[in-house]
Every structure is written in C-alpha cells, then in structure tokens.
Amino acid sequence: MALGLLLSLAVAVAAQIDTFCPPVPFHGFPDTCPSTPTRGPNSTIGVCTQDFDIIGSGLEAVHESIQAPTGLAVDSTLNVYLTYPRNSGPTPKNVVLATSFTEEEPWPSADIQNCTPSQNISECFINVQNVVLDSLGQMWVIDSGIAPGQSSAVLFGTKVMSFNVTTRELIRTYFIPESLLYENMNANDLRINNTLGTNGYAFITDASAAGSLITINLDDGSASRRLFNTTVTRADRNFVGSYNGRPLYGWNGTTKLFPKTGSDGIALASGNVYWGVLASRRYYFILQSTLVDDTISDKDMLDAVQDPGQLGSEQAGFTADDRGRVYIMASEHNAIYYVDTVQSEMREEVNGVAPGGSGLVATENYMVKTLVRSGLIQHADSAAIMDGWLYFCTNQLALSPARQYNNVDARKGPFRSYRTRIGRGPAA
C-alpha cells in the first residue's frame, strides 16, 4: 500500500474521531472518582471502578467461626446457635452455642456431637444441617443422616429432634421412615408450625437432585414425601450461577459439572410454605394445609403450587417474620432479598392493585426487593429473626472446593455471622 493512501486513511479516521469523540467530555461525564462517594440523586452512575451500590442499613457482626457454618438459630435471649455440617468431611462439633464473639461450646452436649460405635444413631448427630427455634421455644435439629463421604441417608439417622432450650433436654425425636429415604433423600432444612393440625407439623426440604418436600405430623409422627422430582423441586438443567462477579460451575478436578442441589431454603408465612430450588433462581409456595393432605394426588399437589416468577438469584436460605415478609438469602448478589405476602404491607401499586388493603398478595403481584446488599455478605446461608433483628450466617459456599476449578478451596475465613435491624419478630 502506498504511503499517501495510508496518510489519507489516517486523516479520514482522525476526522471521524473528531466528529464522534470530542476530546473534552461534552456530556459532563465526571473523569475522577470522588474520594468520598457523594452520590446525589442525579449523579452519573459508573464513575468509579468499584461503583457498586451498598443497600440497606448497617450490619453488626455477632460471631466469628473458624469453620464454615450452614445453619443458624437464635433463642429468646439472643444466644446464637450454629451448625457445622459434615458434607465434605468430619467436624469435631456439629451444633454449637456461641459463648462469645469467637468462642463456642458443643450444644446440647459434647457426647451427642459425633455418633460413636457404642451409640445408637437415633440418639446422636450424624450430619446436622440446621437448627431452628419454634414458637413454643423448643429448639429443633435436622439431621440428614448422611455420613461424610456417603450419599445415602440411613434409617434412624435421618431425624428431627426437639430440645428444651433452657434445660437442653431432648423432648422428642421423629424419624423419617425408610420408605421415604429413596433416591438420595437429603433432609436439609426445616421449619415448624406448632398450631397446624392437632400438635403441629414439621416442614422439611430435601435437597437431593430430584428434590421434594417432607412433612411430619408432630402428633402421630407420620411423614410424607411430596412433590418428589418435580419441576418445582429439581435444579435447573445445566445451571450456572455467579458469585462475586465470576461465573460458577461445579468441578470434579478439571471435569465441568453443573450443580444439582434441589429444594433447599424454606420458610413458613401466611399459612403457606415458601421454598427455593438452590441451583436455580426459582421459588414457590403452597398452602401448608394442602401439602400435609395425603388424600391429594401428585398431579393435584403440583397444580396447587404457586409460581410467583423467578427471584433473580441462586439462594440457600429463607426465613419469615410476623408480618408475612419472607427473606431470601440472595447469594449471587451479596444480598438479602425479601417479598411481602400480606397486601396491607405492600408499599407500591403493582398491576393496578393499590398499596395497602387486606388479604394476601395475589401470586402475580409478588415483588421481590432488596433488604441489604454489602460485600460483607459472602454467601448468607441461614437466617433467623428475634427481637427486631434478622440474624444470618455467611459461609462463602460458592468458593468451596466442589464449586472451584481443580477443587481448590478458595474460601478465606474466619466466617462471620451478622444481624441487621428489621424491627419485626419471627413468624409464628
């Protein structure tokens, strides 16, 4: 190519740049990031390289764990209980009571923490996933009964146990019968309604790949497994999440996998059971009285499930307050989301329905919103409400070996649990 042609091309390009890209910013886009962010309502968005919104009120650290916790409960005197599950190996303590910011003691006792050959597995912990306080002040423990490195639950190991929170005495144990333990049933999380039926019900998510919801009648101890391997309990096919701005696969060495965790987070509100499918951005609800009704066919049960639309995040934990608000641990966004289920709590018009009013929010008008978003929230997992505070634990689950290329452990503890003020009490 001749030099003259090159030059004239360069001039043409320069002329174009002159036309479309003036050297001075004529729209007034700020070219420096203010040292102290002072964003007015009309400030340009995207000025600083780390221009992420921090949303909501402050977070107060309440405890620091060396191991990554999955479960969290709070009693009426604001004691914090945590679980250290054994999905990827043994842990010395499975359930603890936090005795200071960094110290813990085994709860309810040291003896119960690890089943030994001399113990009956019905009386000790195999792999506790969560703890939850009920409205009578009883503390409930859910044990998946799946020993470290195993994939199947064992009869009498898979159980829920209730304890007197003051005396630490065992009140009652409910076993999930062998007939329900098929297809890697993985009892993961639970909530108790003490007033449904004659003596209350336990509602349990099964986080197996097929997924299901388990209910236990706390009067006669009978249990049912419903919605097994349905679209509302099963992971998305080929689900890929996102964490701290990075896409997230499952890995076995350098073999790419897709996470398959099914129904996981669960909460009770407004007479409904709310749950999410972990490896998805979906959540659902169904009337508690419908889910516990064994006369309802599988097809009718699936038809009764309400689908309020996706919520925009993978999620592992739910909880609910006494005004019908359901909180969702939105792990993909370092956030906690919420959704109001009671119309009188609605603050915006949605689909022509004015804010306020009475009754429950219609399924199509559910509007998921953000309570808090902060870099401190590194995979919030379980949450509990007490005395106006929402407590939650964080565990960096997405950075754990099963989710990292070549199975490196990218988690960097200690792992903090926090509380944030909501001015509400727990759902009853």
Ligand SMILES: *[C@@H]1O[C@H](CO)[C@@H](O)[C@H](O)[C@H]1NC(C)=O
């Ligand atoms: C923001 O922009 C709106 C619309 O142009 C204007 O009415 C308002 O006064 C501005 N607010 C501030 C703080 O500049």
Ligand SMILES: *[C@@H]1O[C@H](CO)[C@@H](O)[C@H](O)[C@H]1NC(C)=O
């Ligand atoms: C273990 O406990 C279960 C439930 O109480 C009981 O049915 C079973 O017989 C016990 N097993 C042994 C070996 O004692």
Ligand SMILES: *[C@@H]1O[C@H](CO)[C@@H](O)[C@H](O)[C@H]1NC(C)=O
């Ligand atoms: C726990 O035990 C104490 C002392 O015996 C008793 O007063 C209380 O009612 C019990 N609480 C529950 C929830 O059973």
Ligand SMILES: *[C@@H]1O[C@H](CO)[C@@H](O)[C@H](O)[C@H]1NC(C)=O
């Ligand atoms: C679950 O359902 C899917 C789709 O119908 C089917 O391919 C799969 O085999 C089922 N899994 C189990 C454990 O029944």
Ligand SMILES: *[C@@H]1O[C@H](CO)[C@@H](O)[C@H](O)[C@H]1NC(C)=O
């Ligand atoms: C991971 O890969 C190894 C070696 O190929 C294989 O033996 C093992 O079963 C795989 N594990 C899973 C969970 O797929």
Ligand SMILES: *[C@@H]1O[C@H](CO)[C@@H](O)[C@H](O)[C@H]1NC(C)=O
């Ligand atoms: C518990 O069950 C009762 C009786 O059906 C119901 O009125 C109440 O709303 C349920 N609680 C929650 C939190 O959903």
